[in-house]
Amino acid sequence: MxxxxxxxxxxxxxxxxxxxxxxxxxxxxxxxxxxxxxxxxxxxxxxxxxxxxxxxxxKGLLVEKTIEFFELLTPKPGFFMSPIIIIFCVLVFVSMVLSGVHLIDPSVENLVAWGANFTTLTFQGQYWRLLSNCFLHIGLIHLLFNMYALLYIGLLLEPIIGKWKLGFAFILTGIGGSLLSLAWHDMIVSAGASGAIFGLYGVYLALLTTNLIDKESKKGILVSILIFVGYNLLFGLKGGIDNAAHIGGLFSGILLGFSFYPSLSNQEAKLKGLLIPGLTFIFILCCGVIILRSPKISVIYERHMSEFVEVEQRALSVYPQYITEVNLDAINKDGIPNWQKCKDIILKLDEMSGFSEEMYQRNALLKRYCDYRIESYKLIAKASEDRNPIFFRQVEAYNQAIGFIIRKLKGEVVADNLMRYKAPEEYKPVRREFFKSTVNAQSPLYIIDGEISEDMMHIDPKNIKEMNVMKGAAAEAVYGSKGKNGVVIITTK
Known part of the structure; x- marks a missing residue:
C-alpha cells in the first residue's frame, strides 16, 4: 500500500x-x-x-495553491474550531468594511461602535465587550497577521486538545487578556484576537512541559514559539499596541494549559479532569469581578464629565441667538442654575484624590469656563432690561475668553492671558458744554426729521431709526455754506 x-x-x-x-x-x-x-x-x-x-x-500552480489554502481553512476532524474562528473574524471585518469602516485605519469611534473594549463603557456595564473585541481588528494588516498566527497555533494545538477545549481556551484567555488590559490602562480602546491567540500559545507552552508531546518535536517548536512570543511582546513596547492583553492572554493560557493536562493524559478520567479547567474558569471570572467592581479613577472622572456635558447642554440650550431676543425667564431658571451645577461637578472632582496633574489643570480651566458662563448669562439678563452698550461689550469680552478656553480644552496651544476676561473700557460721558463750545467751530449741520438743529444731544439713542452723513462738495451742493462741515441727517422712530 x-x-x-x-x-x-x-x-x-x-x-x-x-x-x-x-x-x-x-x-x-x-x-x-x-x-x-x-x-x-x-x-x-x-x-x-x-x-x-x-x-x-x-491546474496551474497558483490555482492549486489557492485550492490548498481554502481546503486548509475548511473545518475537518482534528482541525475544526480554528478555521471557524478565522472565518468568523474575517466575516466580521468584511462586514465592518462594507458598512463604511476604513479598510486600513478604522477610527476609534467605529471600533467602539462595533464592540471594542472601551474602558468607560465596559466599566459602565457593557461587559460583553470583554469578548466581542477579540473578533474585531484594526485594519487589514492587523487581521492578516493575527489570522496567520491563529492558523499556525491551531494546526499545532487543536489535534492535541480537541475542538471544544480550543474554543473554550480562545474565549477564556481572550477575556483574561481584556481584563488585564482594563486593569493596566487608565483609559484604553482595544481590539484584536491577539490576546486570545497569545492564550493559545500559552496553553501549548504549558503542554510542552508535559509528556503529551514527543521529545523530538518539543525543542524546535518551543524555540519558534518563544521567538514569536518574545518578539511580539518587545514590539509591543513601541506603543500603540495593547501588550497588557497579550500578557493577560498568555498567562491565563499557561494556567489553562496545565489545567487541561489531567484530562488529556488520562482518557478514562475525563469527567474528573474537567474539574480543574472549571476551577480555572471560576478563578478568572472572580478576577474579572474584582477588576470590574474596583473603582477606577479614570472611569469615575469620565462618569462625572458625562454628567457635566449633559447639564452643559441644558444650559446652552437657552442661550439666545440675539441678545435683544433673550428669554429672561429661561436664563434665570435654566441657564444660570445649570452652569452652577456644572461648576459644582468640577468642585466635587477637585475634592477627590488620585487624578493626574493634567486632569487637575483641566478642572481649573473648566471652573473658569463655568464662572465666565455664569457672569455672561447674568450680563445677558441685565442687557435684556437695560440696553446699555457696556453690557453688550462685556458679554462679548466674556465670550471671547470662553472661546479661547474651549480651544485650550481641545488641545490647542493658547496663551493664558487670552483665556482671561478683560473688562472693556467704559465710554466716558461727554459733557454737553463741550459740544456747545465747538458747535460754532467745526460742528456739522444736523437735520433731525427734516428740521435744522444745533446738536443731537436732546435725542435718546434708542429713538434713532436711521442716521446718514454727507460730506464735502455733496453736502455744500445741497445745503450751501451751512453744509461745509458736513451734514448729519437723522430720522427718529
Whole structure:
C-alpha cells in the first residue's frame, strides 16, 4: 500500500494528528502510518476512504495553491474550531468594511461602535465587550497577521486538545487578556484576537512541559514559539499596541494549559479532569469581578464629565441667538442654575484624590469656563432690561475668553492671558458744554426729521431709526455754506 493510500485512512481516522515536520501522523505512535493492508487501530468512516473520485485535471500552480489554502481553512476532524474562528473574524471585518469602516485605519469611534473594549463603557456595564473585541481588528494588516498566527497555533494545538477545549481556551484567555488590559490602562480602546491567540500559545507552552508531546518535536517548536512570543511582546513596547492583553492572554493560557493536562493524559478520567479547567474558569471570572467592581479613577472622572456635558447642554440650550431676543425667564431658571451645577461637578472632582496633574489643570480651566458662563448669562439678563452698550461689550469680552478656553480644552496651544476676561473700557460721558463750545467751530449741520438743529444731544439713542452723513462738495451742493462741515441727517422712530 502506498503512502498516499495510507494517508486516505489517516485523514478520516479519529486518532490522527498534524505534525509540522511530518504532516499527518498517527496520534498513538507519533509516526507516519506504515500498515500494509489494514490499520488495527483505525476508527473512522471507511466509506469516506473508498468514495470514488474522478481523475483531477491538471491546474496551474497558483490555482492549486489557492485550492490548498481554502481546503486548509475548511473545518475537518482534528482541525475544526480554528478555521471557524478565522472565518468568523474575517466575516466580521468584511462586514465592518462594507458598512463604511476604513479598510486600513478604522477610527476609534467605529471600533467602539462595533464592540471594542472601551474602558468607560465596559466599566459602565457593557461587559460583553470583554469578548466581542477579540473578533474585531484594526485594519487589514492587523487581521492578516493575527489570522496567520491563529492558523499556525491551531494546526499545532487543536489535534492535541480537541475542538471544544480550543474554543473554550480562545474565549477564556481572550477575556483574561481584556481584563488585564482594563486593569493596566487608565483609559484604553482595544481590539484584536491577539490576546486570545497569545492564550493559545500559552496553553501549548504549558503542554510542552508535559509528556503529551514527543521529545523530538518539543525543542524546535518551543524555540519558534518563544521567538514569536518574545518578539511580539518587545514590539509591543513601541506603543500603540495593547501588550497588557497579550500578557493577560498568555498567562491565563499557561494556567489553562496545565489545567487541561489531567484530562488529556488520562482518557478514562475525563469527567474528573474537567474539574480543574472549571476551577480555572471560576478563578478568572472572580478576577474579572474584582477588576470590574474596583473603582477606577479614570472611569469615575469620565462618569462625572458625562454628567457635566449633559447639564452643559441644558444650559446652552437657552442661550439666545440675539441678545435683544433673550428669554429672561429661561436664563434665570435654566441657564444660570445649570452652569452652577456644572461648576459644582468640577468642585466635587477637585475634592477627590488620585487624578493626574493634567486632569487637575483641566478642572481649573473648566471652573473658569463655568464662572465666565455664569457672569455672561447674568450680563445677558441685565442687557435684556437695560440696553446699555457696556453690557453688550462685556458679554462679548466674556465670550471671547470662553472661546479661547474651549480651544485650550481641545488641545490647542493658547496663551493664558487670552483665556482671561478683560473688562472693556467704559465710554466716558461727554459733557454737553463741550459740544456747545465747538458747535460754532467745526460742528456739522444736523437735520433731525427734516428740521435744522444745533446738536443731537436732546435725542435718546434708542429713538434713532436711521442716521446718514454727507460730506464735502455733496453736502455744500445741497445745503450751501451751512453744509461745509458736513451734514448729519437723522430720522427718529
Amino acid at each position: 502506498t503512502r498516499e493510500e495510507r494517508v486516505k485512512f489517516c485523514r478520516v481516522c479519529d486518532k490522527s494528528k498534524f505534525d509540522t515536520k511530518q504532516g499527518i501522523v498517527c496520534g498513538l505512535t507519533n509516526a507516519k502510518a506504515d500498515f500494509e493492508e489494514e490499520c488495527p487501530d483505525f476508527t473512522g468512516d471507511n466509506e469516506e476512504v473508498y468514495v470514488y473520485q474522478a481523475p483531477k485535471e491538471k
